[in-house]
Amino acid sequence: MAGAIAANPLGNTPQMGFNTWNSFKANYDHDIIHDVASLMVSLGLKEAGYNYLLLDEGWSDMERTEEGSLQANRTSFPDGIKPLVNRVHGMGLKLGLYGDSGILTCGFRPGSWGYEERDAITLAEWGVDYWKYDNCGGFQAMxxxxxxxxxxxxxxxxxxxxxxxxxVCEWGFQFPWHWGGNIGHSYRMSGDITASFTNETGCPCKTAYCLNTGYAGCSVTSILRKMREISVYQERSHWLDMDMLEVGVGNMTIxxxxxxxAFWAALKSPLIIGADPRELGGVSLEILKNRDIISLNQDPLGLPVHFIGSAGVEGFIQVWAGELEAGNVVMVFNEKSYPQDVSVSLKDLNLGIDHPVRARELxxxxxxxxxxxxETTLEAYQTLVFRLA
Structure with missing residues (x-):
């Protein structure tokens, strides 16, 4: 059945939604989730395409039922999951849950190792739409x-x-871009993201091919650096997951x-918001709702941009380019904390462009x-995104 998911239209474009982990960790309940669902609608996020509401670690009880089934945290979700699913569905959203491939989850709740059939049936009976499957408890089943x-x-x-x-959430362990396409609709390619844009100290792996992937925190630019090596493995319905979005989290500039x-969108990563919707607004909200950038992620052709090393300057200017269903996309990124002048010829981007073309900056x-x-000047850490026709 390894190829069965590929034949399923689910996941034809990268999934979009909100995940509880970055904002709440395991400390959320029925009321918070209702508030989040309402805000996804009222803030225009659902209309922009964010339709999955994902409950990460913390939704389940510390023990299974006497019959051996998963059950909701009886304090946080006293009515259980099925009524919550029904309410979320009634708002036009879909609901996802979190589990683990080992004996325990990362938060020491029951994992699904040895209970896969029973847990899958439980999810289906509840009407769950999304299953994030982690690897923390995998160490007990190695x-x-x-x-x-x-x-x-x-x-x-x-x-x-x-x-x-x-x-699939196994942090790039054993290089899943070589095998994940037969298993998940998406699969993580790196350790957990942090709210740092650059200069993180907790991410031991600076390249994709590193045995010590672990689940240590990685900055935005660290994860982007890894994708320079493996974006070629991106394929429809089996998306390389660069982890949750930190837009609206931390102290990042505009x-x-x-x-x-822009890079998460153009590289066809799932777009999963991590910021607390109750505090999300202003520029960050507008960035997350930018339809032109979202359209890159949801483009029917399903092809990611690729790093064009020869067109930029290593350590200073990155240039990425790729195909769209109608036209091409070009991205020029200033890696430095100060403005830089750039000059990039379209002929050097492997797009087959040998004459002037119409361009719009998104x-x-x-x-x-x-x-x-x-030919322009880029501000510190700025990326210009051009759609060419």
Whole structure:
């Protein structure tokens, strides 16, 4: 059944939604989730395409039922999950839950190792739409490979007959871009993201091919650096997951937030908001709702941008480019904390462009007319995103 998910239209474009972890960790309840769902609608996030409300670690009880089934945290969700699912569905949203491929989850709640069939049936009976499957408890089942453990759950989900988006979360361990395309609709390619744009100290792996992937915190630019090596593995319905969005979290400048969002979108990562919707507003909210940037992520062609090393200056200017269903996209990123002049010829981008083409910069919305090169000054950490036609 390894190829069964590929035939399913679920996940044809990267998923979009909100996840509780960055804002609440495991400290949330029924009332908070209702508030979040209402805000996803009233803030225009649902209309922009963010339709999954994902309950990460913390929704489940510390023990299974006497019959061995998963159950909701009886204090935080006294009515259980099914009524919550029904309410979320009634608002036009979908609901996702979190589990683990080992004996325990990262928060020492019951994992699904040995309970895959039972847990998949429970999810389907509750009407759950999304299953984020972690690897923390995997350490207690390491006699079995990640491929085997995550495939076992995939097969269990498929046998329920319900469409459940399957998000594999094993932090790039054992290089899942070589095997994740047969298992999840998306799969994580790195350790957890932090709210740092650059200069993190907790991410031991600066490249994708590093054995010490772990779940240590990685900055936006660290994760982007890894994608330079592996964006070629991105494929429809099996998206490389760069982890949650930190837009609206921490102390990033406007240009940092724009750069973060633009690359997650153009590299076809799932767009999962991590900021607390109760505090989200202003520029950060507008960045997350930018339809031109979102359209790159949801483009029907499903192809990511790729790093064009020869077109930039290593350590100073990055240039990325790729195909869209109608036209191309070019991104020019200033890696430095000070303004820089840039000059990028479109002929050097492997797009087959040998004449001036119409260009529109998506953050400003301004037309640049017909151009054969990008000649401009970029502010600190700024990225210009051009749609070419």
């Amino acid at each position: 006699t079995h490979t990640p491929q085997e453990r995550f495939m076992t759950m995939q097969n269990a989900l498929l046998r329920t007959g319900r469409d459940i988006l399957y998000s 240009y940092m937030q724009q750069t973060h969002f 953050w400003s919305g301004e037309s640049w007319g017909k151009i054969s090169s990008v």
